[in-house]
Amino acid sequence: MKNILRLSMAQINTCVGDFAGNACKIINAIEQAKAQGSHIVCFPELAVCGYPPEDLLFKNSFVQENTRRLNQIKEKAYGIIAIVGTISRQKRLLFNSAAILADKKIIDIYHKIHLPNYGVFDEKRYFSSGEKFNLYEFRGFRVGVNICEDIWVEDGVINSQAKAGANLILTINASPYHAGKINLRQKMLKAQAKKNKVFIAYINLVGGQDELVFDGQSMLISDKGKVLSLASAFKEELKIIDIDLEKLPQKPKSRKLKIISLCLPEEENTLQPIPPARIKKLEAAEEVFSALVLGTRDYALKNGFSEAILGLSGGIDSSLVAVIAASALGKDNVIGAILPSKFNSPNSSDDAISLANSLGIKHITIPIQEIFEKYLNTLNPHFSGQPWNTAEENLQARIRGNILMALSNKFGWLVLTTGNKSEMGVGYATLYGDMAGGFAVIKDVPKTLVYKLSEFYNRRENKEIIPRRVLEKAPTAELRENQKDSDSLPEYGTLDPILKYYIEEDLSVSQIIKKSFKQEDVLKTARMVDTSEYKRRQSPPGVKITPRAFGRDRRMPIANRFKEVLNNV
């Protein structure tokens, strides 16, 4: 056991602004890591204040509280090196930093150099860029520290750190999840490790924060690009790994740099070796499902909700949301409300009840027909003989929204909405109706993926919890006689790829048509997306699971007259 560096990757679930809670988690992990003989323990980016703190960073009191908590944490950092993500202020500038703690002191502080300002990130709104780094030396080896975006930049700081002789890079992260992101990350890390001839320990945040989920999956990569260790997905973990120093790549050492010596505890001879790590990646559907569960659980718990209610229509979307909610909060904490009108087929209620029963959640039935008729009578003199239109359709959805919100206001239940990304994309949803609620669980899940996740869930449970008929019937909003989604929309198998090209990849309608979609489908879809921005602006937050979600990730004007011309189709 000589020449082992024992590293603890503390993949913790912080909450923004919860300084007491975050500090407690950090101190616990330091003590656990020490008890297990770790030399170094690393925490995620901005672990002290939570990530992303957004405009709370403009409050002096927030920055001061961060400093106060970091000082408390520092007092516990002895007999071990702790690397903690923290805000720091120098003169009037704010930095996104990593504090290197040892012997109850902040022995150094690194400021993030590459600040992301795209996608969901606004870091240039808050932070100044760091300009330099030091390396940390122990037993002749050199360690570099950097933060999240820093590791993604080719020829960025990691390059300079490697050239200055770093053998091992510790990178602390708050890297938001989207489906398949782990593959992107591993590809990038392997390339950086090989190119720069370094080991990389990648420590990631875990947990949900508003629309973002952080998936954890912290890992160690060798200089040959091999994944030596991978921590859990979507779960807190103190992942302890032994790095054999003899296996670190040897390299010439630059003399120009400030080198800080790390005095590591010398008790390793008494340590039990850590058994080699099991490397387990999730299958695609399980990964997304887990993200939705964690995102929903954390949104509820971090906002003080333990119970949730949702409308069960007997359709696939509400069925999937129900199983996610039950997985997130426990089946005893989920209430399904069945809210039929005369346009709902009896099968719909049966399917909803059948789902609720097999899932084991409570359900209540509140017919809306009488309220609906009372509205129609009241409005009749003012509707002046106009034909039935979306006014009457939306009214039903809004009565349902009102009932769910009334139960929420009465009992403190969080209302979960059930709209999917395809509907949100084309605006096939009722504002203040089915869009009414605190959290939009599958807002970023395209309809075709809703089916896959439902199938996955039944398969995993080895039981048709979501009834077969729900998986097989044609999607319908049931807001008028014999309504089908396909009356208004292209089939979802066509719609979803068009939406992906248009929303996530910014392709023009001409480019999409060239991928052999029908011109009318593409034009119609693009128009529907463009003209429903006002609805999305008022939608509740939901878990981001694609490379570009609605919300902070996609900032579109509402007043927008841009209409693409069809070029070279």
Add this chain to the structure above:
Amino acid sequence: MKNILRLSMAQINTCVGDFAGNACKIINAIEQAKAQGSHIVCFPELAVCGYPPEDLLFKNSFVQENTRRLNQIKEKAYGIIAIVGTISRQKRLLFNSAAILADKKIIDIYHKIHLPNYGVFDEKRYFSSGEKFNLYEFRGFRVGVNICEDIWVEDGVINSQAKAGANLILTINASPYHAGKINLRQKMLKAQAKKNKVFIAYINLVGGQDELVFDGQSMLISDKGKVLSLASAFKEELKIIDIDLEKLPQKPKSRKLKIISLCLPEEENTLQPIPPARIKKLEAAEEVFSALVLGTRDYALKNGFSEAILGLSGGIDSSLVAVIAASALGKDNVIGAILPSKFNSPNSSDDAISLANSLGIKHITIPIQEIFEKYLNTLNPHFSGQPWNTAEENLQARIRGNILMALSNKFGWLVLTTGNKSEMGVGYATLYGDMAGGFAVIKDVPKTLVYKLSEFYNRRENKEIIPRRVLEKAPTAELRENQKDSDSLPEYGTLDPILKYYIEEDLSVSQIIKKSFKQEDVLKTARMVDTSEYKRRQSPPGVKITPRAFGRDRRMPIANRFKEVLNNV
């Protein structure tokens, strides 16, 4: 008339993405300016595509369409110099640029150097920074061009331009309005003009775009810091001014720089001189009122609405929104809906009707009591004997929201909401109830300012259009017996300054208490602000009139456990 530079400041109202419309306005203004003998005509920042284009900039087709339109505009630019705000792309980089057009050619292009990435601005998300500038010489004088943020930066590009010999700076802008911004701008421009010994012509955008209003008020400032000319506030104008070249400050000319000669038309001897400009600034209340009118009009028109509906409660907020709506869209295009329950005093309906009549808008009355009772009967078995709470209160507001939305869906009317900034701040508003609608006209107007604007309006109209009783009665939501706002909130005279310190100035609760507010008022207010972020996230857009509005301007997490401690009170 020798040695006059005739400058047209084309203060136009663009719309984002409306390339055809914007190009048409630009070409018309070029031709008008030419017809009136102008040598140079300047347009606002990003005039070709509209400002701010946000994530539309990620669409190649958007950038290409901008280029195509700029080329069309270029063909009309002869016999005059046109300076046009435009997107430009070089290699893979996007710039926020000013195209200098002459003789049907783009003779030069300047890229904005200082990109704002704070407040409502995200320009570093999209653009790269320019790095250099050229000067433009005519008859021995030198002109520099720059863009918006550039002029605000002390020792920024204007400084370098002046040092290189510029006598006159043309700065093109899209500078969003907030109350009193014109004073800030003039103070800054005067300081820059004096410090750099230059004349500055400041051309600003006018019009509403989602939450922003641009107030125009383009102006010319002398090197002595005198405002020589000021264009209209909140209106389109082609402001033509004669600059006496003899009065431009003389200065040494740097030789290191690329100088582009401007060949100006030589017909000035035949020109009629422009009479000296009248300088008129608006009084404070008129300025805000005008901003709200323009913001509301442009939101409606740019989104295709010509008529609007709002709920009239007989209170001050809905009264003010009604007069703004009537000013924006014409009284024949505004419908007031009076939606009484049993908790509304008869006075309330009377006041609402009286306002509608004196304002000359249509009104309809739709009592909600029966629908409310039908909901209560339906929910009764599920409310299981729980006491009356916000569930029942909110239900009334939501029935009203549903009725307004049903009328909107039936007749295509835009629903205007009537909540003010004080209510939005503390969450004293019902999600999907009084918050339901397309545009929240006074969302950024604190309650105390609502009174001032109402008084201003009556004064301006020289008539009590908003009834005296409305101005004098105690504010109430009328959602239960004898309810008063002051049951739940500090008096607005106390609440509003606390909110301003907390929201707009980021002061801590301790700092606010020190300004001699009661500790309990400050703590309660801060908690209410912090815990109502989820509501604001789902609110419709509304006109920004303060230095920090809710929305893009203030990006707060919903899950947020930050609770300030009371330090040194």
